[in-house]
Amino acid sequence: MSKSYKIALLPGDGTGPEVIREGVKIIETVAKKNNFKLDFVNYDIGGARYLKTGEVLPESVVEEFKKFDSMYLGAIGHPDVKPGILEKGILLKLRFDLDQYINLRPVRLYPNVETPLKDKKPSDIDMVIIRENTEGLYTGAGGFLRKDTPYEIATQESINTRFGVERCVRYAFELTKKRAKTNKLTLCGKTNVLTFASDLWQRTFNDVAKEYAQIKGDYVNVDAACMWLVKNPEWFDVVVTDNLFGDIITDLAAMIQGGMGVAAGGNINPKGVSMFEPMGGSAPKYTGMNVINPIATINAGAMMLETLGETKAAKDIDNAVIKALESGKIKSMSAGKMGLSTTEVGDLIASYLA
Numbered sequence: 258m259s260k261s262y263k264i265a266l267l268p269g270d271g272t273g274p275e276v277i278r279e280g281v282k283i284i285e286t287v288a289k290k291n292n293f294k295l296d297f298v299n300y301d302i303g304g305a306r307y308l309k310t311g312e313v314l315p316e317s318v319v320e321e322f323k324k325f326d327s328m329y330l331g332a333i334g335h336p337d338v339k340p341g342i343l344e345k346g347i348l349l350k351l352r353f354d355l356d357q358y359i360n361l362r363p364v365r366l367y368p369n370v371e372t373p374l375k376d377k378k379p380s381d382i383d384m385v386i387i388r389e390n391t392e393g394l395y396t397g398a399g400g401f402l403r404k405d406t407p408y409e410i411a412t413q414e415s416i417n418t419r420f421g422v423e424r425c426v427r428y429a430f431e432l433t434k435k436r437a438k439t440n441k442l443t444l445c446g447k448t449n450v451l452t453f454a455s456d457l458w459q460r461t462f463n464d465v466a467k468e469y470a471q472i473k474g475d476y477v478n479v480d481a482a483c484m485w486l487v488k489n490p491e492w493f494d495v496v497v498t499d500n501l502f503g504d505i506i507t508d509l510a511a512m513i514q515g516g517m518g519v520a521a522g523g524n525i526n527p528k529g530v531s532m533f534e535p536m537g538g539s540a541p542k543y544t545g546m547n548v549i550n551p552i553a554t555i556n557a558g559a560m561m562l563e564t565l566g567e568t569k570a571a572k573d574i575d576n577a578v579i580k581a582l583e584s585g586k587i588k589s590m591s592a593g594k595m596g597l598s599t600t601e602v603g604d605l606i607a608s609y610l611a
């Protein structure tokens with residue numbers, strides 16, 4: 258009997274369903290080819306549902322997700338919902354409740370994809386950024402005092418635990434070893450100012466580094482990281498950083514790899530259920546037009562299969578994406594400028610899986 262995986266599908270809002278449709282097309286094709294099965298269960302979660310029912314993400318649904326092998330998300334976000342509600346109530350809640358403590362964001366320039374960096378080639382832009390995904394400034398610690406008075410105080414605390422930092426740093430060392438590219442792992446922090454939080458990160462990094470003699474540890478301040486990511490992206494192999502710094506530098510990194518149309522991410526609990534998604538949002542203005550780029554979602558699907566242990570299938574997708582890009586038939590990575598529809602890009606990639 259062939260192996261079977263239970264996948265929770267969360268197409269979500271805006272262009273989410275359009276990209277998920279292509280993602281599912283690709284992973285189903287590759288599953289058939291590699292002799293495993295995918296069982297999808299669809300979940301209507303997102304801004305549209307919240308506006309209709311007032312419900313954001315029921316506790317019982319989070320419990321259901323724990324029984325899946327993985328989760329595949331399109332996009333969450335609605336222009337009519339006040340900022341913070343869906344982010345905190347769905348995306349961050351899932352990361353926290355499912356303890357998806359790694360946010361894995363590969364940054365790779367594919368052939369024929371335009372980068373805004375002059376003279377940089379695919380061999381120059383090929384790194385993985387590992388962002389801690391359950392601590393830092395994202396825990397919601399803090400509050401107001403004397404709100405709406407002239408004496409108001411607002412605090413927002415960065416929570417960094419030895420346990421949380423260490424499991425993230427360990428994951429990063431392991432991945433650097435497994436990748437075996439340049440065996441270089443860069444810690445990104447701000448030790449010159451965050452003398453408590455970044456200090457804990459640095460001490461933890463140095464301690465774990467002792468167990469990995471073959472890995473060259475490096476350090477960069479986050480402001481300088483923004484500079485080097487633009488000027489010398491070839492210096493980076495694997496980067497590990499905290500939640501907010503990771504949020505910021507991965508948007509920058511997404512642009513140098515060709516934009517949100519190609520950037521994929523995984524919210525990973527190495528011992529639990531993980532969730533894979535394109536980095537881009539719901540893109541309301543392109544909704545229903547069949548013009549959004551599905552490649553990021555397809556890449557996220559490959560990451561999902563890789564994490565499930567279907568390495569060969571993941572590699573098949575990667576090769577098909579590369580061949581589709583090499584064909585020159587996709588004119589741009591930007592929504593509305595691809596020269597092909599969302600469906601046609603999916604079909605083109607599927608054709609290289611045959």
Ligand code: IPM
Pocket residue numbers: 344345348349504
């Ligand atoms: C991301 C997003 C989220 C984050 C938002 C939508 C909560 O920007 O996945 O990078 O800040 O982590």
Ligand code: MN
Pocket residue numbers: 504505508
């Ligand atoms: Mn972000």
